[in-house]
Every structure is written in C-alpha cells, then in structure tokens.
Amino acid sequence: MNRWKRAVVWSFTFGFGLIWVLAFFLPSEVGGGLDRHGMYAPELVGTRLFYTSGSRQGPGNLSEHTVGAFIAMLDLDNTSIRREMIVPSPFRQHDYYGAKRPHVFRVRDRYIALYLGIGRDDKRRICVATSSNGTDWTPSERPAFEVPASVSPDGPAWMTARQTPGGMEVLFLAQSEGRLIVRRASGPDATRLSLEEEPALSLPSPESVMAVAFDGPRWIVLSQIGTGDPVLWTARVENGRLVGLRQFLGGSASAAREMGMEAGAAIVAPDFAKRVTDVHAVRDGEALRLLIVGGDDSPEADGRLRVALYEGASLEDLALARNSQPDGSVVALGSPAIDTHFHRLAAQASDFVPILLNFGFGMGLISLIGIHGRRVVRRAEGSFFSLALVLALIAMVYTQFGYQQNPESDYWKQLNTLLFFNMNFPLGSMMFGLLAAFLVSAAYRAFRIRSIEAAVLTAMAALVVLTQVPTGQFVGSLISNEAVLVGADVDAVAGQARTWALTVINDAVQRGVGFGAFVGAIAMSLRIWLSLDKSGED
Amino acid sequence: MWHGAGHAVGAGKRPTAANSQPVDAPWSLRILAAILCGVLLARMIFAKKGRQYFIRRIPGIDAIEEAMGRATEMGRPIIYTTGINSFDNMQTLAGLAVLSWVARQCARMMVRIIVPVCQPVVVSATADILRESFRAEGREEMFDPADVPFLSTDQNAYAAGTIGFMVRNEVAAAFYIGGFGFESLLLAETGNRIGAIQIAATADYFQIPFFICACDYTLIGEELYAAGAYLTREPVQVGSLVGQDLGKLMILLILAVGSAFAVWSQGNLNPIEGLLGK
Incomplete structure (x- = not known):
C-alpha cells in the first residue's frame, strides 16, 4: 500500500473511531447518550409513580452490559425524589436477574407490591414485596406464585393485578406450545393465589395483546394489530373471547369497524402518545385514573417516553389531569436527548456505516459474478452449477426490482412468491434438514474422551441430557428406578447437580470467558484504531 | 443500541438525530475502560522503546506453523474460515x-489456501489480504x-459448501x-473424519465445547484476539x-x-458475624 493510500485509510479509521470513543467517554452533556435504563409499566398510587427501569442485555460489547430490570419510585409532586425500590439480588433466586411490572396496593396500614421476578433459571414468577410507609420495601424471600411449567414453561410474559371483594386477582399471559393464553389466578391475598382451571382468554395471534387494564368488567386492551402502531380499545370477554366495544385511542376508524367496534377514539391523546407502549388503570374511590405511556418516534421528537394521566368517573368522561408538562404529560421518562454539534456529528458518522457495508456488499456481488462467470466462460469442471447460480442470481435480482417497483402487481407478486417463498424457503429448509441429521450424528461422534477437558465436558453433557432432555429423562428414570431399590434418590440428586452445573459452573465460566474476550477485544480495537495491527508483516 | 428495546420508542427503526446516540455508560465503566486503555497503550509504548517482555506460550497458536508444515509435506491445501459474521463482529477482524500471517506462510511454503466466505462484505477484504500477502512474498501468481x-x-x-470444499480437496x-x-x-x-489437523479460535461461548472436543487445538475467548499479535512478535503487538x-488481572x-x-x-452471610453467633 503506498503512503498516500495508507494515510487516507488511517485518517478515516482514526477519525471515525475517535467520534465513537469520545461518545463513550464524554459526559452526556457533551455527546453521550440517553438514560439507558428507560422507564415503563408505571403504576400510580397517590402521587407516587412506581415503574420498571433497566433492562437485560446480552454482553454484545462493553457498552451493552447487563442492567437487571428493577422497580423504582418517583414522587410526582417532587420529581427529584426517586428511589430504587426493588432491585434484583444475587441472594434471592426468584428475582436474581430482574424485577419488573409493579402493581402496588394499599391494604389497611401497609403497602403491598406484586411484581414479576426474573429468576436465576430465567423463569418469571409473581413475587411480592411489602412496605409500611410506601418508601422502604422488603421483598419476600419466596415468590408469591409460580405458574406451573405445564401452563407456561417460562412463566408469565406480563401480568396485571387488581383487588377484588374476595381478595386479589392476577391475570397473566402464558406462553405454551406457541399459543398465548391469558390465565387467571386468585386468592384471599397475594401470597395465597391459586390458578383457575379455565383460561380467562384465548388469544388468536401472538403479540396481539401487550397489556390490559380494567374498569370493572370492561377490559382496556393495548394490542398490536398487524405491523401498525399499538391501539387501545375497550372490550368485554364473552366465552373466552375478547369482544371489542370501542376504539379508545389510536388506530383507524375503518379498522375499528372491521373489528365490529364503535369507531372514533374515546379520548384525545396528546401528540406524544401517538405510539402507546403501556396502559394502567386504577379505581380510587369513585374516580377512575388511567395512565397511558407513550412516545413520539418522529425525527423531531426527543425520543423520550411520557406518561399521560386521565381522570374521570368512568371511561366515557376521562380528561387529562395533572398535565404538569407543556406537552400534556405528567412526567417525561428518562433523560432528554442532548442535541449538540458533537451529537449530530456522531449521528452522521453512524450513517456512513450502512453506506460502507453496502459498498462492500456490491463488491462481494461483483466478485461472485466474476468467479462464476469465468468458470462458465471457460467451461471449467462443474460450470453447470456456476451457470445455475448466475441465472438464479439474475432472476432473483430482476424479480426483487420489479416487485419493489410494483408491489401491487399480481405478476410481480406471483413471481416473488414463486421464487422466494416456493423455491428459496423450501430449499433452505431442505438444506437444514440434511444438515440436522448430520449434526446429530456428528455430536455423538465428536464427543470422544480424548483429553481431560473432553472427559469433563462429556460427563457434564451426559448429566444435563439425562436430566433435562425428554429422552434423557426417560432413560434416567429407568436408572433411578433401579437405584430407588437400594434407597438412593437419584432423581433429586441429579436434578440438583444439573441446576448447580448450569447456574454456578456454567455461569462462572461464561463470565470468565466474557471478561477475557472483552479485554482482548479492547486491545484489538485499540490496535486497529491506531493502525498498529500489522499481523501480516514480519 | 437502545436498552429496553421492547418498550423504547423507535426501537428497531432507522437511527434519527434523537435516538442514534450510543448508550450513556455509567462512570464506573468509563473509568475502568479508560484505565484498561491506558494500561494497554503504556505497555505498547514501553515495548516500542525497547523494553523486553515475556509472553506466555499459547500452544494453539504455535501449532499453526506445525499444521502448515504438515500441509506442505502432504502437498495438500489448507482451509481457513473467519466464521459467519461480518465486520461488525470483532471476531471476524x-x-x-x-489470515494475513497464515497467507504469507502459505506463500513461503507454496501451500494452497482456500478461504470460503459467508458474508459478501468480507469477500473483497479477504481476497485483498490474500493478494497482498502473496505479493509481499513475491508469489502473486499463487493468488x-x-x-x-x-x-x-x-x-x-x-x-x-465448506464441508464440500474440505472433502473434495482433502x-x-x-x-x-x-x-x-x-x-x-x-x-x-468433517475435518476430523478426513484426518486434517484442526485449529479453532472463537469467543462464542456455545461453540467452544464443540471445538474442544473435535479439534486438535482450541483458542478460547481472548486468545483469539491475541493470536494475530502473538504470531508477529512485533514489539508493539507484544506490548498489547x-x-x-x-x-x-485488574478485573480479577x-x-x-x-x-x-x-x-x-x-449480614446473614457475614462470616465474622456467623462465627460470633450474632
């Protein structure tokens, strides 16, 4: 590489790298990002707003570290008062990884909060915390209610709770075998809930219900219909089905009529709530208070979520209340985006990434056509396959151009369906089918005990397979039946050993590898950024 | 990346001026990253100034040369893959x-190297690396x-496709x-079945066991990022x-x-309190 070329490459690499390095290190007032915790699922008790903050992220890179979801409290009368109320604890198994979706009730002289805990086994459970003053909270040592694995292997996806004359009622979304069902659990108090046999509601499609709130027998449903923005509507439940009553907020009038609902939004939402993300309702004596969380994702907006509070005697006469902010919200969640020159520069720099990637894609395509085109021209061995590849490539590009230009045309639709869905997909599935069989046999052959490490891995794999996989459990039961005769409870011991291996050894090793890899990635990034990586030179 | 993607406004959409900002990392993380970078840069500078450092032996990397020697003796090609990711993944880089070091060794030993690629973006960079490496050794015609x-x-x-290449070319x-x-x-x-000497390096947790069981040498996690620097023995790289x-060590x-x-x-786990019976 000549000197000028090297200098240009170095300048680009260093310049772009510098922007992102500065964005990471500088304080947010100069160029950093938004409050990474975010806030959602609010619940209002008096003037106290309880909400979920934080999230779980995989260890993608250094800036995407894991932040366990936690429950926080904000006083709306004095928003400087913010308290982290229930935080995940390594000493509690049931909310080891996170606590979210709080529902707070005042029961006589104390407060009770029901929330979803994300356990060490990644399963979600309904947990309870108590407080005498609503400020200092003590989470229970045990979960309040655990959904049986037969109902939902991973626990509830969301939950909503309300007090009833008979005690407490909880509705939650169960996911089992690809089906979504809203189930109901009830009991005299939060710690004595029992699951009701009949589903409260069967849902027709996944992701169709994102949250519910209640006004007596009426449900206020936040749902996503198709790929559009979420819509709020009121409904009643008849024979386990939701019957829409009225479009409440968002969505088109024609869509409402199609669903058999009364069209026309019941309430006028502030501009920020064009995209609703959550809904909560609570009856406070005669008054109904409805919280709607929403945001505006238009380029002009600051990207923050806001909470609107509506109050009224019923759903029919709700009006915005406590609109303490100019935009009609009671509180804007998260820090505002900082719009500085540096920030705009970082945004523009990020736009270069897809441009460069697309250039690379184009070069890859040219290289592909060049290699296979030459083989066809020279009639090299296997040139027939190269010809098929080039023809398929041309056909697919031609079809996609046509289809994107005329998406309504039947001809292009059919051609796209034929090539993409009727040929490409089945061929991909066939390829996977062939490889899957090979993969299974390869797995058995590969695990040879050739070294101490391989022996330990094989022993661990055998333990997990025998205790977790259905076939393994069957084989394990045969072994344990023999063992029971001599008085050993193999099932219990093996189960504990598996849990220990997965949650203690496995977690520790993954984190160890992760730490090392992060440090290695930083070292390598530095070398590349400063153009010091010269691995191909002696 | 925006955290809490399921709830954040604009999640999964094109970055705009308002939401394309990187994550606001906590101060503890910024300080830790700054110290790490400082330590790395300091070692690189000291190494460049002539300080000699001992670096531990990594058998997997030492075996690369051995594997290429074997290919030379057998007169067969080698296969090299950078995985299935694109440039947005550090492991590909x-x-x-x-690869650039291996390609130069291949040029010296006159061994054919096949590099099947999974991402179109990586194709041109890979071809460029091979061409440059062969050219540096005066064997451009090998490319x-x-x-x-x-x-x-x-x-x-x-x-x-890669399995096909491995089997057809033995x-x-x-x-x-x-x-x-x-x-x-x-x-x-497949490599095991055809009797190839195999060296793997990855930071993907879930693939490490497979490589350990089926390959002759496996570089785990950070060893992958160290390999390029280890092979050259160039002072700045050794410093890093x-x-x-x-x-x-610091993280430990x-x-x-x-x-x-x-x-x-x-309190309930405090060993001193436990001993005192409080």
Missing part, C-alpha cells in the same frame, strides 16, 4: 488478522480469486478462526498482549474485592 469463494449468507448453505489442515454458530461442529467433525494480561482483583464486599454487606 481477529480472524482476518491471523486465485476462486480460492476465496463466497458461498452463502445462509448458515446451512455455508456449512454445506485438506491437510483446517483453521476456524472467528465467530461461529452451530456449524462449528459440522465443520470440525502484556497489557491485555494486566487488564485481566476487582471481582475478588467486589465479591468480598458483597458477602460482607449481607
């Missing part, structure tokens, strides 16, 4: 860094664009250096390796101290 085939972005098709050695998915086992087991080890210390404080702060 680490794989390409090692054949057909030895850098773009197979498919589909994992299954890529695995099947490769003497196979290098899997980068990020992999489930195809790791398919490739490594030493800095890398110091960084790990933080972990130990943090764990002790965490245990201490839990």
Whole structure:
C-alpha cells in the first residue's frame, strides 16, 4: 500500500473511531447518550409513580452490559425524589436477574407490591414485596406464585393485578406450545393465589395483546394489530373471547369497524402518545385514573417516553389531569436527548456505516459474478452449477426490482412468491434438514474422551441430557428406578447437580470467558484504531 | 443500541438525530475502560522503546506453523474460515488478522489456501489480504480469486459448501478462526473424519465445547484476539498482549474485592458475624 493510500485509510479509521470513543467517554452533556435504563409499566398510587427501569442485555460489547430490570419510585409532586425500590439480588433466586411490572396496593396500614421476578433459571414468577410507609420495601424471600411449567414453561410474559371483594386477582399471559393464553389466578391475598382451571382468554395471534387494564368488567386492551402502531380499545370477554366495544385511542376508524367496534377514539391523546407502549388503570374511590405511556418516534421528537394521566368517573368522561408538562404529560421518562454539534456529528458518522457495508456488499456481488462467470466462460469442471447460480442470481435480482417497483402487481407478486417463498424457503429448509441429521450424528461422534477437558465436558453433557432432555429423562428414570431399590434418590440428586452445573459452573465460566474476550477485544480495537495491527508483516 | 428495546420508542427503526446516540455508560465503566486503555497503550509504548517482555506460550497458536508444515509435506491445501459474521463482529477482524500471517506462510511454503466466505462484505477484504500477502512474498501468481469463494449468507448453505470444499480437496489442515454458530461442529467433525489437523479460535461461548472436543487445538475467548499479535512478535503487538494480561488481572482483583464486599454487606452471610453467633 503506498503512503498516500495508507494515510487516507488511517485518517478515516482514526477519525471515525475517535467520534465513537469520545461518545463513550464524554459526559452526556457533551455527546453521550440517553438514560439507558428507560422507564415503563408505571403504576400510580397517590402521587407516587412506581415503574420498571433497566433492562437485560446480552454482553454484545462493553457498552451493552447487563442492567437487571428493577422497580423504582418517583414522587410526582417532587420529581427529584426517586428511589430504587426493588432491585434484583444475587441472594434471592426468584428475582436474581430482574424485577419488573409493579402493581402496588394499599391494604389497611401497609403497602403491598406484586411484581414479576426474573429468576436465576430465567423463569418469571409473581413475587411480592411489602412496605409500611410506601418508601422502604422488603421483598419476600419466596415468590408469591409460580405458574406451573405445564401452563407456561417460562412463566408469565406480563401480568396485571387488581383487588377484588374476595381478595386479589392476577391475570397473566402464558406462553405454551406457541399459543398465548391469558390465565387467571386468585386468592384471599397475594401470597395465597391459586390458578383457575379455565383460561380467562384465548388469544388468536401472538403479540396481539401487550397489556390490559380494567374498569370493572370492561377490559382496556393495548394490542398490536398487524405491523401498525399499538391501539387501545375497550372490550368485554364473552366465552373466552375478547369482544371489542370501542376504539379508545389510536388506530383507524375503518379498522375499528372491521373489528365490529364503535369507531372514533374515546379520548384525545396528546401528540406524544401517538405510539402507546403501556396502559394502567386504577379505581380510587369513585374516580377512575388511567395512565397511558407513550412516545413520539418522529425525527423531531426527543425520543423520550411520557406518561399521560386521565381522570374521570368512568371511561366515557376521562380528561387529562395533572398535565404538569407543556406537552400534556405528567412526567417525561428518562433523560432528554442532548442535541449538540458533537451529537449530530456522531449521528452522521453512524450513517456512513450502512453506506460502507453496502459498498462492500456490491463488491462481494461483483466478485461472485466474476468467479462464476469465468468458470462458465471457460467451461471449467462443474460450470453447470456456476451457470445455475448466475441465472438464479439474475432472476432473483430482476424479480426483487420489479416487485419493489410494483408491489401491487399480481405478476410481480406471483413471481416473488414463486421464487422466494416456493423455491428459496423450501430449499433452505431442505438444506437444514440434511444438515440436522448430520449434526446429530456428528455430536455423538465428536464427543470422544480424548483429553481431560473432553472427559469433563462429556460427563457434564451426559448429566444435563439425562436430566433435562425428554429422552434423557426417560432413560434416567429407568436408572433411578433401579437405584430407588437400594434407597438412593437419584432423581433429586441429579436434578440438583444439573441446576448447580448450569447456574454456578456454567455461569462462572461464561463470565470468565466474557471478561477475557472483552479485554482482548479492547486491545484489538485499540490496535486497529491506531493502525498498529500489522499481523501480516514480519 | 437502545436498552429496553421492547418498550423504547423507535426501537428497531432507522437511527434519527434523537435516538442514534450510543448508550450513556455509567462512570464506573468509563473509568475502568479508560484505565484498561491506558494500561494497554503504556505497555505498547514501553515495548516500542525497547523494553523486553515475556509472553506466555499459547500452544494453539504455535501449532499453526506445525499444521502448515504438515500441509506442505502432504502437498495438500489448507482451509481457513473467519466464521459467519461480518465486520461488525470483532471476531471476524481477529480472524482476518491471523489470515494475513497464515497467507504469507502459505506463500513461503507454496501451500494452497482456500478461504470460503459467508458474508459478501468480507469477500473483497479477504481476497485483498490474500493478494497482498502473496505479493509481499513475491508469489502473486499463487493468488486465485476462486480460492476465496463466497458461498452463502445462509448458515446451512455455508456449512454445506465448506464441508464440500474440505472433502473434495482433502485438506491437510483446517483453521476456524472467528465467530461461529452451530456449524462449528459440522465443520470440525468433517475435518476430523478426513484426518486434517484442526485449529479453532472463537469467543462464542456455545461453540467452544464443540471445538474442544473435535479439534486438535482450541483458542478460547481472548486468545483469539491475541493470536494475530502473538504470531508477529512485533514489539508493539507484544506490548498489547502484556497489557491485555494486566487488564485481566485488574478485573480479577476487582471481582475478588467486589465479591468480598458483597458477602460482607449481607449480614446473614457475614462470616465474622456467623462465627460470633450474632
């Protein structure tokens, strides 16, 4: 590489790298990002707003570290008062990884909060915390209610709770075998809930219900219909089905009529709530208070979520209340985006990434056509396959151009369906089918005990397979039946050993590898950024 | 990346001025990253000024030369893959860094190297690295664009294509250096069956066991990022390796101290209180 070329490459690499390095290190007032915790699922008790903050992220890179979801409290009368109320604890198994979706009730002289805990086994459970003053909270040592694995292997996806004359009622979304069902659990108090046999509601499609709130027998449903923005509507439940009553907020009038609902939004939402993300309702004596969380994702907006509070005697006469902010919200969640020159520069720099990637894609395509085109021209061995590849490539590009230009045309639709869905997909599935069989046999052959490490891995794999996989459990039961005769409870011991291996050894090793890899990635990034990586030179 | 993606406004949409900002990292993380970078840079500078450092031996990397020697003796090609990821994954860059060294050795030993590629974006960079490496050794005629085939972005098709190359060419050695998915086992087991000497390097947790079981040598996690620098023995690179080890030591210390404080702060787990019976 000549000197000028090297200098240009170095300048680009260093310049772009510098922007992102500065964005990471500088304080947010100069160029950093938004409050990474975010806030959602609010619940209002008096003037106290309880909400979920934080999230779980995989260890993608250094800036995407894991932040366990936690429950926080904000006083709306004095928003400087913010308290982290229930935080995940390594000493509690049931909310080891996170606590979210709080529902707070005042029961006589104390407060009770029901929330979803994300356990060490990644399963979600309904947990309870108590407080005498609503400020200092003590989470229970045990979960309040655990959904049986037969109902939902991973626990509830969301939950909503309300007090009833008979005690407490909880509705939650169960996911089992690809089906979504809203189930109901009830009991005299939060710690004595029992699951009701009949589903409260069967849902027709996944992701169709994102949250519910209640006004007596009426449900206020936040749902996503198709790929559009979420819509709020009121409904009643008849024979386990939701019957829409009225479009409440968002969505088109024609869509409402199609669903058999009364069209026309019941309430006028502030501009920020064009995209609703959550809904909560609570009856406070005669008054109904409805919280709607929403945001505006238009380029002009600051990207923050806001909470609107509506109050009224019923759903029919709700009006915005406590609109303490100019935009009609009671509180804007998260820090505002900082719009500085540096920030705009970082945004523009990020736009270069897809441009460069697309250039690379184009070069890859040219290289592909060049290699296979030459083989066809020279009639090299296997040139027939190269010809098929080039023809398929041309056909697919031609079809996609046509289809994107005329998406309504039947001809292009059919051609796209034929090539993409009727040929490409089945061929991909066939390829996977062939490889899957090979993969299974390869797995058995590969695990040879050739070294101490391989022996330990094989022993661990055998333990997990025998205790977790259905076939393994069957084989394990045969072994344990023999063992029971001599008085050993193999099932219990093996189960504990598996849990220990997965949650203690496995977690520790993954984190160890992760730490090392992060440090290695930083070292390598530095070398590349400063153009010091010269691995191909002696 | 915006955290809480399921709830954030604009999640999954094109970045705009308002939401394209990187994550606001906590100060503790910024300070830790700054110290790590400082340690790394300091070691690189000291090494450049002539300070000699000892670096631990990594048998997997030493075996690369051995594998290529074997290929030379057998007169068969080697296969090298940087995995299924694109440039947005550091593991691909680490794989390409090692590739440039391996390609030069191939040019010296007159060994054919086949590098099947899974991402179209990586094709041109890979071909460029091979061409430059051969040119640097004065053997540009050895470069054949057909030895850098773009197979498919589909994992299954890529695995099947690479397996085909391995079997048809009866490769003497196979290098899997980068990020992999489930195809790791398919490739490594095929290499095992055809008797190739195999060296793997990945930071993907779930593929490491497969490579350990089926390959002759496996570089785990940070060893992948160290490989390129280790091979050259160039002072600045060696300095960064030493800095890398110091960084790990630092994190280990933080972990130990943090764990002790965490245990201490839990009254019921405090060993002293336990002993005193409080």
